Amino acid sequence: MRLSQFFLPVLRDVPASAEIVSHQLMLRAGLIRQSAAGIYSWLPLGLRVLRKIENIVREEQNRAGAVELLMPTIQQADIWRESGRYDDYGKEMLRITDRHDRELLFGPTNEEQITQIFRDSVKSYKDCPKTLYHLQWKFRDEIRPRFGVMRGREFLMKDAYSFDLSEEDARKTYQKMFVAYLRTFERLGVKAIPMKADTGPIGGDLSHEFILLAETGESEVFCDQQLIDMPVPDESVDFNSDLSSVIESWTSHYAATEEMHDAEKFENEVSKDNQVSARGIEVGHIFYFGDKYSKPMKCEVQGPDGKLIALQMGSYGIGVSRLMGAIIEASHDDNGIIWPKAVAPFDVGIINLKPGDEETDKAANNLYQSLQQKGFDCLLDDTNERAGGKFKTMDLIGLPIQMIVGPKGVKNGIVEIKYRKSGEREELSFDDAINKISS
Numbered sequence: 001m002r003l004s005q006f007f008l009p010v011l012r013d014v015p016a017s018a019e020i021v022s023h024q025l026m027l028r029a030g031l032i033r034q035s036a037a038g039i040y041s042w043l044p045l046g047l048r049v050l051r052k053i054e055n056i057v058r059e060e061q062n063r064a065g066a067v068e069l070l071m072p073t074i075q076q077a078d079i080w081r082e083s084g085r086y087d088d089y090g091k092e093m094l095r096i097t098d099r100h101d102r103e104l105l106f107g108p109t110n111e112e113q114i115t116q117i118f119r120d121s122v123k124s125y126k127d128c129p130k131t132l133y134h135l136q137w138k139f140r141d142e143i144r145p146r147f148g149v150m151r152g153r154e155f156l157m158k159d160a161y162s163f164d165l166s167e168e169d170a171r172k173t174y175q176k177m178f179v180a181y182l183r184t185f186e187r188l189g190v191k192a193i194p195m196k197a198d199t200g201p202i203g204g205d206l207s208h209e210f211i212l213l214a215e216t217g218e219s220e221v222f223c224d225q226q227l228i229d230m231p232v233p234d235e236s237v238d239f240n241s242d243l244s245s246v247i248e249s250w251t252s253h254y255a256a257t258e259e260m261h262d263a264e265k266f267e268n269e270v271s272k273d274n275q276v277s278a279r280g281i282e283v284g285h286i287f288y289f290g291d292k293y294s295k296p297m298k299c300e301v302q303g304p305d306g307k308l309i310a311l312q313m314g315s316y317g318i319g320v321s322r323l324m325g326a327i328i329e330a331s332h333d334d335n336g337i338i339w340p341k342a343v344a345p346f347d348v349g350i351i352n353l354k355p356g357d358e359e360t361d362k363a364a365n366n367l368y369q370s371l372q373q374k375g376f377d378c379l380l381d382d383t384n385e386r387a388g389g390k391f392k393t394m395d396l397i398g399l400p401i402q403m404i405v406g407p408k409g410v411k412n413g414i415v416e417i418k419y420r421k422s423g424e425r426e427e428l429s430f431d432d433a434i435n436k437i438s439s
């Protein structure tokens with residue numbers, strides 16, 4: 001992409017409306033614009049990152065055996081009456097009436113919708129277990145939307161729903177999602193620690209929040225340093241094998257959010273050196289809730305003996321749009337965003353220091369084309385802005401690698417590479433630079 005043809009409205013000043021650094025940087029780097037309180041447009045650069053996050057989430061869901069579908073944003077109130085949640089949900093639910101006076105709502109979550117689909121389509125135990133998921137916008141009329149996309153009213157979530165025949169099977173499904181979540185966050189370049197969460201009236205130990213540690217997190221969290229250092233299962237992990245030992249190693253160390261914190265236990269179980277108390281951002285939440293929805297909504301299948309079985313369900317959310325803010329909270333410096341490679345909107349930013357100069361243009365274009373041909377997504381700054389401004393913008397938008405092409409270097413056949421994260425620079429011939437980046 002040539003910057004002259006792109007749409008990248010960067011802001012030089014820190015917007016006064018933004019309280020935390022990720023929100024400031026998302027506005028400044030031209031990733032989002034606010035449309036109404038807690039509702040945002042995704043500008044081209046932001047959309048690229050959102051898509052990258054989505055894709056990693058998707059790949060790991062698929063790997064774990066979940067199947068993608070897409071449910072609508074608008075739902076009928078009736079299915080929420082069946083589950084009994086229509087009245088309980090309160091003011092966070094955006095309720096809509098259509099021209100025929102039918103009651104609709106903008107979905108804050110999809111348990112009812114998926115349960116309806118499943119019960120109408122699946123009649124036999126032979127078609128279980130199944131885990132279905134989608135990536136869809138949610139609306140929750142949060143009383144205090146804040147921190148940009150971190151606590152929005154409209155936000156993008158990956159939500160998966162599982163249907164199993166027994167609690168034992170549901171536990172296995174839960175473990176698959178647990179591992180898929182560890183892998184997803186690792187691939188996104190962030191550390192998210194699974195912490196035991198409240199299971200409400202259902203009880204049991206099958207609810208975890210995945211918490212990213214960051215100073216601006218909304219809640220206080222406590223955990224064992226060993227969890228932060230624990231390796232995540234690599235891609236060779238077999239989701240059809242017994243995963244209990246992985247889960248065991250992750251859940252045997254202390255980790256709790258404020259609501260679940262037990263100060264005495266923390267003191268006793270975690271050595272002084274390993275006691276971490278920090279602030280955290282909830283980026284994912286997994287939950288087993290048994291027949292909470294399948295029973296009232298009659299989501300049942302016929303078992304081998306002909307008897308009806310109410311399915312054992314779980315739900316598994318990832319805050320996709322929140323993650324973009326969370327990643328920035330965890331990865332930035334005074335000059336701007338530092339994207340982890342996997343989610344960077346472009347792999348390489350090429351700066352042409354003297355557009356209009358024939359030799360420099362030629363060198364920059366060649367470099368751009370060679371890298372594109374090798375599969376790198378490049379942003380070529382071919383605008384007429386002065387050099388200082390170009391450097392500032394490139395740092396602000398946080399692409400992992402910058403390549404600087406100027407008339408002096410071109411004369412000597414040399415390009416400068418700057419690595420955004422370390423700040424290191426090196427000068428190489430064009431060929432060596434291309435090889436270096438490709439390797």
Ligand SMILES: Nc1ncnc2c1ncn2[C@@H]1O[C@H](COP(=O)(O)OP(=O)(O)O)[C@@H](O)[C@H]1O
Nearest residue numbers: 149150151152155282283284285317318319322
């Ligand atoms: N208002 C919001 N804005 C952005 N992301 C959100 C919001 N609410 C929830 N999420 C994301 O969706 C995930 C699943 O949501 P859920 O656990 O149902 O929400 P909550 O914890 O707020 O009840 C959360 O872990 C979080 O990452």
Ligand SMILES: [Mg+2]
Nearest residue numbers: 209282284285
């Ligand atoms: Mg939650």
